[in-house]
């Protein structure tokens with residue numbers, strides 16, 4: 001049936017073909033497979049290792065602060081690009097956790113309603129039609145999507161195990177390098193769990209300077225690190241503040257995904273451009289949420305407790321996965337364990353992609369994961385599964401192991 005809007009949707013969304021595609025996206029497929037598995041076996045608990053959100057709620061202290069601040073008349077106004085107290089708290093946090101000094105909160109920091117809208121707005125600051133974004137894949141796609149919306153082009157930098165999940169800049173053809181304006185990267189990385197090194201960040205600064213490219217470092221997992229690896233900011237590399245910006249979020253480090261609060265820090269001109277786009281897009285996060293977020297930033301022991309929990313879960317998960325035949329190593333950051341997908345099962349089932357294995361695992365074992373087929377066939381297990389105590393965590397992992405062992409996976 002025709003619709004008045006059929007010829008009015010913008011080309012960037014597919015124009016007159018919008019809504020007619022039968023392609024189903026990965027996350028929708030997972031959602032459907034989960035729903036079908038629950039319906040087929042309502043008696044079996046689904047083990048959800050696919051989620052990319054913390055299982056804990058925000059800390060009580062932070063919740064209490066929001067409750068206190070929410071009703072105060074002075075917090076009712078549009079916050080616009082402020083509030084200054086939040087910028088100041090963010091600067092102090094960056095110094096405490098990442099050792100960053102010399103940050104001017106008013107010049108170098110502006111908040112965001114989570115990092116997702118920040119990543120959407122940054123291409124609006126830089127991309128003209130025909131400009132290139134270099135982006136690591138697999139990864140969070142928002143910056144690439146907006147680049148395409150704006151008539152820009154995207155060049156993918158695959159994150160391969162053979163290169164420790166770092167991008168290989170030497171693969172960018174010269175004609176693309178000349179048109180490249182932005183580089184998007186993310187460490188600790190979703191989904192590979194890889195962490196950056198100071199040498200890698202130094203190389204990125206050198207690459208950016210040599211090729212005139214602005215760097216966007218997406219760092220929502222930067223404070224979630226394990227086993228002696230210390231949180232590392234791209235901005236701690238010499239010259240990074242000149243060539244780039246870093247996007248921080250309270251979503252993961254402070255268990256505040258639904259609260260929508262983060263910030264961007266870096267080159268003052270980039271921050272000014274972001275603030276200009278932001279000013280024309282939103283009117284700022286609720287001041288009471290910003291004030292609760294300040295409280296969080298002042299209490300980094302909240303992150304420490306979360307790190308302790310994820311670290312304990314990783315130890316159990318990695319040893320279970322290895323016993324099942326996967327080749328798992330505990331990541332030094334993020335909350336993701338990224339392993340090669342099996343090729344088949346003992347009963348002769350073959351998997352031609354990670355997607356196929358992931359769907360099979362939901363249907364046969366009621367275990368949800370996220371598949372990645374962008375650079376090899378990999379499965380992402382997340383340690384954010386629901387469990388109220390260390391004993392409960394062990395039960396979940398034991399149950400997962402029991403269910404997967406029945407499949408007799410082949411690698």
Ligand SMILES: Cc1ncc(COP(=O)(O)O)c(C=O)c1O
Pocket residue numbers: 052113114115116117140186190218220248249250251257261262
């Ligand atoms: C790499 C990466 N960047 C950004 C985000 C968005 O986080 P936020 O909640 O701050 O918008 C996510 C969320 O999963 C992510 O994994």
